Amino acid sequence: MSKYLVVFAQAHQEFRVPELESVAQLYNFKISLSDEPEERDPSRPFMIIELESENHVRLLAKRCILIKSIYEFYGRGSTYEVLHLRNRAKRHMWERYIPETSFKFIVAAYNHKIPQHRQKEVVESFAYMGFMGKIDMKTPEITLGCFEEYATRNGQTRERHEGDGDFLQVYFGRLIEEGTARPLVQLFDVKKRSYFGNTSMEAEISLLMANQTLACSGKLIYDPFMGTGSMAYPVAYFGAQVMGSDIDGRQMRGKQTTPGVFRAASQYGVASRIIDICTFDVTNNPWRCGGLFDAIVTDPPYGVRAGAKRLGRKKELDADRLALYHEHRTNPRPDDSPYIPPTRPYELSDLAVDLVLLARYLLKPGGRLVFFLPTVTDQYEEVDIYTMLCDGMEVIANSLQDFGSWGRRLVTIRKVTSELYPPPDFSIRDSEAQDETQRVPAHRHFREKYFQGFKKAEEVEAENLSHLP
Amino acid sequence: MVRLLTHNLLACHVKGCTSNNFPLQFQNVQIELREADFNADFLKNFLPKLEWKALVDSAKDLGDTSLPLEQPEMLDDEFLKNLHHVLLEIHVEEGSMTCPNCKHSYPISNGIPNMLLAEHEIG
Incomplete structure (x- = not known):
């Protein structure tokens, strides 16, 4: 195994490692990350990984949305002295480029901008490598990258270049591949899409979700709440065949003859x-x-912009109305078509439990369920995810997209059984009859919590009282 | 565009309609043929899930008799090409699908089947 330096894009930190692991599994190669928690810290944009071949580097760069570039790793250090010492020891890795390879040097920093004169100093400090080829900024044969990582200074104002050189770590390596999947975020931009709705998923996240599904040619992938089809396009782009359904056909159709999704x-x-x-x-x-x-x-x-619905009525009909309904159904009037059946709300935590059961039934063994679950930041606990699991289904990734007081979690669940299970019965649960001993997950009644601004129960109570005369 | 692949996976799901509820019978259909990318892996992956007789009969209803009555053990190129055409290139744009048992009719409009059930039909 050889070491490589991954430079991540500045987005969706918690999704980085799950994406790397998914793509490695998709192409069936090994990827090994450091066991040190500090080295796996998702908030750091540089990560050292180990892979068996450069070909695997290229596969990662081709498919991972969050990878900016991958370098062959030469060394790092908390000071340049340490870095150079280590880089000299890796001479066998770069000496073949000494005689006549044209090259380019990149010096960059994370959370900081290095002044130009010091960039030059940095480049010159590598003079001992003795590269004799010419410097070529446009089409070099190799690109060397040197990256300084600075601590975040969130929100603090500071002088230009203040703290220059005060980095945590500096990394050095040779560029192997620029990430080519990132431009897909532009390609799938919702604003440039010929059909979308107010709940369409942003391009970057839908691409990340597609990677979590291990989409590739030959597979069949299903979206049971298809809406305007945001999930379908990237999954199909990666080669899979897609099946979609939705309780509301208007979302998939749009207003023209050719359905919007198509x-x-x-x-x-x-x-x-x-x-x-x-x-x-x-x-x-x-x-x-x-x-x-x-x-x-x-x-x-x-439930915030659109609520989940299922067939049924909020309130059962009384005997007279029921008779009237049957009368109408047996002798429909011409203006009564197409018939639109009544629906009732589908509580989110019920939906989540049903979705996992449905996935266990509909997935092939080893298949994945990938979906978003909104949650209230203050109330979330990891066990929330487990309240919706059932036998034979295992959580393999759970990444937060943080919006402050709430967030949504991209949950990836794998079917680890090849046993046959019956379809779920989708019985309507009595929302009031809660087992006292069971934890109420933070995503239960998410809609109500959202519109109350995620206040605690006592605050809502106090507010209600204050409105009394 | 209900394709025969989808049709082969859909059964009538009206409450209590649990036998003889598949395959749904096409009625008053308008068909369009549209080319799709040939993908042998996909076809091979999907083959074990097909109800073969239902597929052959439904293809015949739509005027395609290229498939053998028995699913062959050897998957040669010609067979896969025919299977590809039947499963993925025949699109039912308009018409309906009727349950052979309870006679519930599922309309197809602009290629989208409406499989919603009425209030008295759900469990």
Whole structure:
């Protein structure tokens, strides 16, 4: 195994390691990260990983949305003295470039800008390497990178270049591959999409989700809350075939004759991979059998801009109205079509439990369920995720996208059983009848909590009292 | 665009309709043929999940008789090409699918099947 330096993009820190691991699993190669918690700290933009071949570096750079570039790792240190000492010891790795290889030097910093005169000093301090090839800034044969990592100075004002040279670590290596997956974030930009809605998922996250599903050619992937299809496009772009369903066909259709999902898919050249989109309620679904899909990926509606719905009524009809309903159904009037059945809200924590059960039924063994779960930051505990698990399903990644008082967690669950399970019964749970001993997950009644501004119960009570005369 | 792949996975799910509820019968269909990328791996992965007889019969209803009555053990190129065409290139754009048992009719409009159930049909 050889060591490589990964330079990450400044986004979605908690998603970095799960993405690396997913892509390694997709292409079936080993990746080894340091055991030191400090070295795995997701807030640091540089990470040393070990891989068996440079080919694996290229696969990571081709597929990981969060990778900016990957370098062959020569050395690092808390000072330049240490770095140079270590780099000299790695002479066997770079001496073949000494005689006549054209090269370029990059000197950059994280959380800081190095003044130009010191950038020059840094480059000159590597003079002992004795490269004889010419410097070529446009098309060099090799690129050497030197990166200083500074501590965050969040929100503090400071003088220009203040603290220059006061870095935590400096890293040095040779560029192997620039990340080529990152530009996909622009390609899938929702604003440039021919069809989208107010709940469409941003491009970068939907690409990260697609990587978590291990999407590739030959696979069939299902989105049970398809909406405007945000999940489908990147998954199909990576080669998988997609099946989608939604209780509300209008979301998938849009207003023109050609359904919106197919128009957007055509824009990305993947229309033929969207196998079909169907209108049905996932709690009353027509799937003939289980074990169909390689992955299920979805962004379930959590009630802020759009609430989850399932077939049924909020209140049961009384006998008279029920008779009237049956009368209308047996003799429909011409203006009564298409018939739109009544729906009732689908509480988020119930939906999450059902979704995991449904995934266990519909996934092939080893298949993955990838979805977003909103949560209240103050109330979240890791056990929340486990309140929705069932036998045969295992959490393999759980990354937070933090919005302050709330956030959403990208949860990846793997089906670890090859046993056959029956489809879930989707029974309507009595939301009031709570088992006292069981923890109430923070995502329960998320909508209500969101519109109360995530205040604690006592604060809401106090506020209600203050409105009394 | 209900394709035969999808059709092969959909059964009538009206409350209590649990036998003879598959395959759904196409009615008054409008068909379009559209090319799709050939992907042998996908077809091979998917083959074990197919109800073969239902696929052959439904293809025949739509006017395609290229598939053998028995699923062959040897998957040669010609067979895979025919299977690809039947599963992925025939699109039912309009019409409906009717349950052979309870006669519930699922309409297809602009290629999207409406599998929603009415209030008295859900469990």
